[in-house]
Every structure is written in C-alpha cells, then in structure tokens.
Amino acid sequence: MYWIYKRKKLNPDVFISFIFILPEYRSAGYGRKLLNIILNRYKNVALGTDEQTSNMALKLYKSLGFKIIKKESNKSCYWYKY
Numbered sequence: 001m002y003w004i005y006k007r008k009k010l011n012p013d014v015f016i017s018f019i020f021i022l023p024e025y026r027s028a029g030y031g032r033k034l035l036n037i038i039l040n041r042y043k044n045v046a047l048g049t050d051e052q053t054s055n056m057a058l059k060l061y062k063s064l065g066f067k068i069i070k071k072e073s074n075k076s077c078y079w080y081k082y
Contacts, residue, residue, distance in 0.1 A: 012046035012080065014038060019047075019057070031060055039064065039081065046080045 016038070021031050038045060047066065049058065053075050066079040 012044045013042035014045045016045065016047035026056070031057070032064070035060070035064055044081070046078065048078050050076045 019031060019034065045066075046069075047061065049061070051073065058075065061079055064081065066081045068077045069080045070078040
C-alpha cells in the first residue's frame with residue numbers, strides 16, 4: 001500500500017483491511033451502516049479487496065462512492081474514497 005499512497009499522493013485517514021458480516025446477517029444493511037459511520041467520520045478512506053470478496057460487497061463499495069485505484073486481479077484491488 002505504501003507504493004500506492006506515495007505514487008498517487010494519497011493519505012487516507014483510515015485503511016480498512018477486513019469487513020466481515022456473518023452470513024445470517026447479510027443483506028440486512030449492517031455493512032452499509034458500518035461503512036457510513038466510518039465515511040461520516042473520516043474524509044479519506046481506503047480499503048482492500050481480494051479474491052474472496054463477494055460480489056455483493058464489491059457492489060456496496062461502488063454504491064458508496066469508492067473507486068478502484070489499483071487492480072491486481074479480478075477482485076484483488078485497492079479502493080479509495082475521498
């Protein structure tokens with residue numbers, strides 16, 4: 001991540017490594033609520049995804065305004081919102 005921050009001159013307030021919602025609580029809005037709390041508190045937020053990230057999570061990040069800043073494979077990406 002350091003390379004990305006240095007090259008793109010990004011300086012996130014928060015980097016989210018993992019968000020996990022138990023299967024029985026998915027599609028109930030908990031992930032969105034959690035991310036909205038973070039986004040309301042911090043201006044610059046970065047997160048990483050990998051091959052195990054669900055399509056539902058990827059859609060959530062896009063809907064909240066996150067943009068891909070570096071793509072390493074189909075789902076393995078670094079995202080940023082500022």
